[in-house]
Amino acid sequence: MSGKPKLHYFNGRGRMEPIRWLLAAAGVEFEESYLEKKEDLTKLQQDGSLLFQQVPMVEIDGMKLVQTRAIANYIATKYNLYGKDLKERALIDMYVEGMFDLNELLKSCVFQPADKKEQHFTNMMDKATNRYFPVFEKVLKEHGKDFLVGNQLSRADVQLLEIILMAEEFKPDILAKFPLLQSFKARISNIPTIKKFLQPGSQRKPPTREEDVSKMLKIFHS
Numbered sequence: 001m002s003g004k005p006k007l008h009y010f011n012g013r014g015r016m017e018p019i020r021w022l023l024a025a026a027g028v029e030f031e032e033s034y035l036e037k038k039e040d041l042t043k044l045q046q047d048g049s050l051l052f053q054q055v056p057m058v059e060i061d062g063m064k065l066v067q068t069r070a071i072a073n074y075i076a077t078k079y080n081l082y083g084k085d086l087k088e089r090a091l092i093d094m095y096v097e098g099m100f101d102l103n104e105l106l107k108s109c110v111f112q113p114a115d116k117k118e119q120h121f122t123n124m125m126d127k128a129t130n131r132y133f134p135v136f137e138k139v140l141k142e143h144g145k146d147f148l149v150g151n152q153l154s155r156a157d158v159q160l161l162e163i164i165l166m167a168e169e170f171k172p173d174i175l176a177k178f179p180l181l182q183s184f185k186a187r188i189s190n191i192p193t194i195k196k197f198l199q200p201g202s203q204r205k206p207p208t209r210e211e212d213v214s215k216m217l218k219i220f221h222s
Contacts, residue, residue: 005030006059008044010219012212013107013205015068016056018159020204022072024197025158026079032203035219069100076155083149091149095139095156099163102132106166110208121170128167133178136160140180146187153191161188169207 005023009016011034023030035041035055045053051066058065061078065071076082076092083089105124112120139148148156164185167174175182189198197204 007032008057009055010035012208019071021158021162022075025193027193038219081155088150092154092156096159099159137178137180157188
């Protein structure tokens with residue numbers, strides 16, 4: 001059996017994408033098993049692989065881990081992306097929880113009904129530019145280092161870059177008023193493992209399209 005982590009999810013971003021980002025940043029090769037139809041999910045549910053009957057699920061170190069945050073915490077700890085002490089870990093957790101909130105807004109945009117899309121987009125952009133990005137701009141200014149926490153790469157840096165790039169897909173100039181975030185984006189994007197993940201042909205997934213939504217709904221809700 002391969003020693004590589006094996007990721008079970010559909011072939012799209014969703015809740016697995018932050019996990020792909022962390023593994024890639026750590027330089028860890030991983031395999032993926034895609035759910036293509038409802039029966040694929042049912043099989044995992046029936047064979048006891050899914051503790052709460054849900055994906056994402058990652059096979060790693062002899063375990064079948066579920067729940068996005070639990071999986072991400074394990075990977076971040078295992079590959080030294082979780083700070084050097086308890087205080088740094090608390091900061092990382094705090095920043096990442098805020099990122100997850102913004103990520104949910106960005107991720108759910110494509111799922112909005114036609115009559116709600118414009119309102120959702122306006123709310124999402126407002127929160128990104130007036131609530132979340134100002135916080136991280138301030139953190140970078142006050143911390144005065146290349147990274148959000150301590151003086152080494154952490155999961156907070158990786159997941160902030162992921163979210164910045166997602167937000168730019170909706171509004172390419174969204175960082176116009178945030179010079180430190182612009183520098184941060186360039187700096188973190190140039191870390192060799194991350195630079196590799198950003199190249200075409202990597203396991204990074206493209207933005208979710210309208211046609212992907214119906215396929216996902218058939219797997220998870222049919």
